Structures are given as structure tokens and as C-alpha cells.
Amino acid sequence: MSHGDRSTRAMHQALPPALREAVDDFAEHLSRVRNRSTHTVRAYVTDLVSLFDHAVRMGCVDLAELDLSVLRSWLARQRTTGAARTSLARRAASARAFSAWAHRAGLLSADVGAALASPRAHRELPSVLRADQAAALVDGPTRRITPTDPPPTDLPDTHGAPTNPARTGPAGEAAVPLRDRVLLELLYATGVRVSEACGLDVGDVDHGRRVIRVFGKGGRERSVPYGVPAQRALDDWLRQGRPAMVGAHSGDALLLGARGGRLNPTTARQIVGAYAEAAGLPRTSPHGLRHSAATHLLEGGADLRAVQELLGHSSLASTQIYTHVSVERLRAAYRQAHPRA
Template sequence: MEMQIAIFLDYLAVERGLAKNTVESYQFDLKNFMAFCANRQVLDVRRIDRVLVLNYLLELKKLGRSPATIARHMAALKVFCRFLLDEGLLARDPTTNLESPGSGKKLPGVLDQSEVELLLEQPRIGNPAGLRDKAMLELMYATGMRVSELISLNVEHVDLESGYVRCTGKGSKERIIPVGSIAKKYLLEYLSRGRAKITANRTENALFLNMRGKRLSRQGFWKIIKKHARKAGIKEITPHTLRHSFATHLLENGADLRSVQEMLGHADITTTQIYTHLTDTRLREAFNKSHPRALKRVDG
């Protein structure tokens, strides 16, 4: 088991390009699991089964570990067991459809589709700053990019003729995301009528600029989205609200989970699955609100 954990950690660092801190977190959690297995004379990864994993999670709960800590250990085990399955060391994944006890995942805040429309209507495109804001918010909702990815874009990363944007995500992994017609339209307008009036330096290659002609910062984006949310009457918003809304609306309209995972740039599909919990919750709320017999009281 010790050898397989070492190979797995090397795989995370080299092949998946995860950050050093992330790999060390996996190492800590899996060493804890290995110690638990050793106490039960389980030294071979081929003996890891569902009962062992469940007992481990219950042990963590008995030790008073917080729901967030248990969820983190569970996430590490899921990735490790999937790796062992791919390597042919496990016949089946013992963590499939397994939720950690009291994991209590916090669901991200999302806007409904009408709220997104209202937010995207706020920028006034009669001036360069408004054109920039409109193109930027449309692109974020169209692609689900992280704020860091959005503000890191250069002009050459956008291929509007083909309708794609190329961005670099976590672990320096590059991905290609399709851009819809509306975002494409406003990006073209921004590039032709807005950006040139903002830039102070013709050699600046950043796509989105602040009004001094420099690359827009994360803080600058945060101020912009807050300003437009306030005008739209939207009280609760974060820099990643449009990213979360993008994923949720895709799934609500029939997109498959793997495609959404790819567009979001998630290394592990379990990260993307939180949006399925969110859509389930929204469907339940819609059902309870709309169906005449959903909440009908039953006597006797």
C-alpha cells in the first residue's frame, strides 16, 4: 500500500500537474488511511473494499473530525481508488456512489436564467468601459471560466472566427471552450470599438483592460460585477456566480456531466457533481411549488 500511494502521489504531481500543497494534502490523508488499514492488518491495496472504507469514515466521525475534514478524506480516497481501478489493482471502485457521513457540502450560489439576463443587460455599450463590461460578463457566462482565467486571457487566446477561446486553468492545464453567438458578437464589438480606445500601450496583449490601459485585476473584475449586480437589484453575488450559473443552467437544460466537467476544467468529476445536487434541489423546489398535489396534506 505504501508503494502504491507513492506512485499515486507521483502521478498527481507529474501527470496531472497538481500543485505541491494539493499533493501534500492527499499524502497526509492517505497516510492516515494507511495507518487505519495497518491496524486491521490490511497491507495490500487489493483488499480495499466498501466495508473498509465505510469503517474508516465512521472511525473519523467517532474521533470527532468535522464534516468538512471527513469530506476531504473521502475525496482523497475516491481519487485514489479510481487510480487503483485504472491500474487494474481493484476489480471495482469501493467508493462509487458513496457519500461521506455528514459531508454537508456547501452548494454554490447561482442566479436563475432571468436574473442572468437582467445582470447582462446592465452594461451600457455606448462607451469603451461599458463595451468591455458587456463582453467580459457575456464571455464568463458563455464559458464558465474562473475569474483568474478570464483576466489572464490575451487577445490571441480568442479565435472568434472558429468560435473558441483558449484558457489556462489550474495546474497550467490548457483547455478550449466554445463561445456562443451572443458572447462572440459583443467580443467583436469590444475589440473593434472599445479596446483600442482604452489601451495606453500598443504592445499590451491583455484582452480585458482597466481604464489605465493595463490588464484588469481580480479586484477590478469584482468591483465591476458588484456594480452591475447592484443596478440589477441582485444582492448576493460572488466573482464566480456566473461560473456556477453557467454549470447549473447547462445541466438543467440536458448537458451531460462529462462535457460540463471538461468546460469547467475540473480534474475530478466529483467536483462537478456538486452541480447535480444543486439542480436536484432546484427541481424539487420547482416541483413542490408547481405540482397541485406535491405538498397536499394527507390525513390518516
């Protein structure tokens, strides 16, 4: 098993063979059948290994012995050790997903997790930038706002390619602001996730219709429009920037890292954070730009269903949180401005 950190792998190896095999089969199901991302599979496996480790400590060494009391005891132990409500809700969901799969696969005689309750996760309102703040961030590379501490350029790209010699020359150095600009423009213009932006290929951009083809969670494909500023950034990057950074390991990747491979999401997060700090803005991440894009769309009159489609949310409930953000901003403005507030 290659999922999880070192402690999870150690606990996995210490499990009885039947439980260890169940973890591996479930991970295979999530990856190959459900088409879940590596990050999602890792999270499920980490939770499941923790559950089985607790079950073994309770004397449950066979999968058939797993019952609701074991699941509840596991969650109770997590709560006493300080797990947050969001973590408890996620772990309960992992247990229910495994139980349902194991029952369908004939490994459990009943879906013991179906009755497992979990605390409702407290959903905090996402922090968003004002429209002028978002504009200042996105325009940072154009206005030569250079981060005081530039993002590190020695992080491995997705393919771990060796350093691209062209990157060290004047043309390569001039290409970096163009890359940063198109990254920021796309994140704010489309509201895509950072993993989706880094996963874009050159062929995913439809310049004529000004839309990008995005593969989101679960491999779901959607088309997302972008505006004229993002088109200009794309044109400059593809004409002047990308050719200077392209290397043997670039493939069809739209956004490239310092080594010539596909831009790493971790580096993309550092780029956004560095430009936000350089512009004197609140601490910002790519997900913060996603929140901002959704909020600004709704405040501008966009339909909630349209925003759901743009963001790639499978449930409208995930999109509705942005209506609460807009209401809170309206209340704040009212309290500040109305004489009888």
C-alpha cells in the same frame, strides 16, 4: 519566503532552520514542478507553517520527529479554536501532501500523513441565478444599467501600470461599458473562472470557431466555446473599446483595467457585484455566474462529461454537484405547484 501574510511570515522566520528550509523547498516544488498557482502555494505554505509552529510548541524541532500524533494534535487544536470543517479538511490535505513529498524526497523515513483522517467537508449547494436573472445581469452594460457605486478604477492592474491617460478621455470612458459587457458575457457564456477570464490574451480567442483557449488550474489547457452574443461583445470591445484603453503595459491582455494593464480579478469581482446590485439581483460573484452557467447547461440537456470538460474539473465529482442543484430546483417547483406536494 514571500508567501503568506505578515503573521505567517513571522512564524516562518521563527521556525528552526531545518523546518524553515523544508517549507521553502516544498513551496518551490509546488510552484515549479507541480505548476500550482501563487494562491494555492500560499495556502499550502500557510497551513504548513501553522503545523510546524504547533510541532515546535510540542517539542518537535527536527523534521524527523514529525509523526502522526503531531499531525492529529495540530488538527485537534484547529478544531477547538473554531476552524470550519472545510478548513480542517483543507489543512489535513496540506499535511498529507507535504508528508508524501517529504517521504519521496528522503526527508521523512515514512509517509506519516498517509493515515491522517479528516472530516468530510460539507459541500453546500451553490446559489445560482435563474436564466432571466443571468440575462439581466449580462445585459446590464448594454441597457445602460449603471452601478450606483461604480467599481473603483484606482486598483492596480496586474502589472501595476501607471494610469492610462486615454482612460480619462471620452473614448476611454465609453470603453468601460464595452469592457464590462465582454467580461460578463464571457463569464456566463463559458463558465470560466475569473482568474482564467482575466488571464486571456487576444490571441486566445478563435473568432472563426468561436472558442477561447483557457489555461486552468495546474496549467491545464482547454478550449471552451461561446455564443453569438459573446462574439458581438468581443467584436465591439476589440474594435472600439480596447484601443481606447490600451497602454504601454497592456501587452497581449484581452481585458484591460483602468491603468491599461491586465484586468485584476479583484476588480472583475467588483464589476460583477456592482452590476448585479444595480439590476436588483441577489448578491452575485463571478463564481456565481460559473455556477449558473453549469446549472443552466445541465438543465438544458447537456451531458455531464461535457460540462466537466467545459468547466475544467479534473474530477467528475466536482461537476456532479450541479445535478443536485437542478434536482433541488425541481423539488422547489414541485412543492410550489403540485396540489399534493
